[in-house]
Every structure is written in C-alpha cells, then in structure tokens.
Amino acid sequence: MLSKKTKYAIKALVILGKNKDLPPMQISKIAEEERIPKKFLEQILLDLRNAGYLYSKKGAGGGYSLNKDPNEIFLVDILRITDGPIALVPCASHKFYHKCDECKQETTCGIRDVFVDLHNAALKILSETSISDIINREKVLIFNN
DSSP states (O other), X not given: OOOHHHHHHXXXXXXXXXXXXXXXXXXXXXXXXXXXXXXXXXXXXXXXXHTTXXXXXXXXXXXXXXXXXXXXXXXXXHHHHHHOOOSSSGGGOSSSOOXXXXXXXXXXXXXXXXXXXXXXXXXXXXXXXXXHHHHXXXXXXXXXX
C-alpha cells in the first residue's frame, strides 16, 4: 500500500508542477489545497528539497518550487525517497537487496520468482511515469467526467 508520505509527496509535486511558471508556493497554501497536514508536509518538502527536486526561498515571496521539469521527476525516484525499497520482499529488490533469513535456496524459490516479476512490472511503470504524466492524466479525467 502506498504510504501517506509518498502520496502527499506526489500530490505536492503535482501542484507545484501545475504552478511551475508562478512564484514559489508557500507550504500553507499547498497544505490547504491538497488537504495535507502542514507539519507533515514540511518534512516531506524538506526531504524532496534535499534530494534536489525542489528549490526553496525564504522570506517575502518565499516558498517552494520545482527544481526540475515535471517531465524529469519520475514516481520511482519519489517512492524511493519517501519509502525506500519498492520491492515487497527484500530478495526481489535491486537497490536494497538482501537475502531472506528463512530462504533455503533463492534460485528455486517460487515466492521470490513471483515477487521479482511483480517488482519488475511495477518498476517499469513507475520508472516511465513522471509528474507531468500525472498532471496530464488528471486533465483527461476531469475532461471525461
């Protein structure tokens, strides 16, 4: 299940992407518009800034803005920043791999084999989906409803 931290991070990046040509947005405005607890959002935005995805400006006219184009911000990277490993079992992870303690033989483990396939399929979608794609999907959904 997607954590609230990750969902809020994506929501914040989407609203910043929609407003990329405007002055930086204040945390309170993002929190209010996206219904995200302000204190929680502060930590999320700090993590994203430290990872290089956001720019922050202090003082009058300050706030947050994207440091990258929305086409260059992929969900796979945001999930790793906010939640760490994407794989559901550690032996299926590429970047955070470690052998399961109870596993006798990894190469013949049917459970691992299924979850490696699942991980690879999820990774493909997440690696190809950008914040810009989310923004465009929302436009289509609004138009169709």
